[in-house]
Amino acid sequence: MDKALYLAMSGGVQTMNAQTIHANNLANVNTTGFRSDFEQARSMQVYGDYYPSRAYAMTENPATRYTQGDMIQTGRNLDIAIAGDGFIAVYDESGQEAYTRAGDLQINAAGQLVTGRGLPVAGVGGPIFLPPIDNINITEDGSISIVPQGGANNEVAVLNQIKLVNPDKQNLRKQEDGLIHTRDGQPLEVDPNVKLASGFIEGSNVNAVEEMTHIMNLARRFEMNVKMMDTIRNNADSSARILQRSS
């Protein structure tokens, strides 16, 4: 039995994994602030004291694409999008600082500023709590100015500032929660040069045509692997026939 069968099989399985990465990108083609994932395959040599003919394929996602998505105008005061590079700092489920581009903000019943997913937005020195308000505006640098409830329109108070960061992309990684985290786990410093646009949200940066192309390509690659498995089986059959005792 030729072990090449296992090589072809692992190729097929890894292709399916790659297919899943692209399927996930495409499923999120309308997700606010979504950043698409790259996929690549690496050859993994099996090491040992024998003839090195075993190199398995291994799919991985080496990075996330941080290019900007479409800016969609909504006109809602609490929708923010970052123009250019940078991230909005939020707190993940465990209270750690994480980063996102999804700026569909809302105010919850406790008066806290949270993202559409309900994650608290980071401000100066912690989460942002707002008093009852008449009106809210978020300026280009993330400052939140409000008109308190019952206040006149000229009684504008600047309350807090959304933490905006612009780290080195090498230090960033998307984690299982779909948020961007730093690789070293250290919270980042505020970058005053990040620009917000209020009244916009940023769409997903998935390039649908590219993903479709990858998916077609991978489907064919999978079929080649299957074809290999078929060929290997035929070879095994032929060898078996040759070796049969002719009666």
Place this chain on the structure above:
Amino acid sequence: MNSALWVSKTGLSAMDKQLNVVANNLANVSTTAFKKDRAVFEDLMYKAVRAPGGLSAQNAELPSGLQLGTGVKVGATQKDFSNGDYNMTDRQLDVAIQGKGFLQVLQPDGTIAYTRDGSLQLNSQGQIATSGGLVVEPGIQIDPDVNEIMIAEDGIVSVRKNGEADAQQVGAINLAGFINPTGLNSAGQNLFTETNASGPPQVGVPGTDSLGTIAQGMLEASNVNSIEELVNMITTQRAYEMNSKVIASADGMMSFAIQQL
């Protein structure tokens, strides 16, 4: 089975929900004081197949791992409480709220619901009620011999009777505001009910505490922007089609494998 199938399935069902939201917005493009919804998409958890930094062999570290996303979901629908256009109707019992407040109405089960639909009527007992027949809270009684009803900006309702020169005050409309109107539960029939997320209502006189003033003889139109919804419909449909293509492709892979092997 091929996990791309399940991932794309989440894509299809999310787009389907989004289309539902868009269809509902468009259906209510002429509903008085309707507030449009927006579907909030979020990506689902990622499955870490191999964590980055794992060891591929002795002294060989993997620079990047493999995380497989599991798709997308519509995490919530957000109501957009921005004001719609105001239309003049000149009808005495039409009121529009110019601000953030809600009218309070009494439901049959005795609880209070909230609405911005100010196309008010009189019921058979002469009480001011919504077009759905729910009495506005606090109740205001209008006698049958009333000629003219006047509703002031601050909600004071006064009437002029036949053969009388002076108006008499018969009651006042109060408004309720919420810290997080997005958290209100949409009960249908233009009604909203309080939830934990909306916070308790803050009831007050119109014109105070940003509740807004009352404009008689006007109605608030729906805040649905039909062009925007049509564009959403197109993008949703295309995203749906692309996700179904992925399902077809993943299915083709499986069927090829089944036939060949």
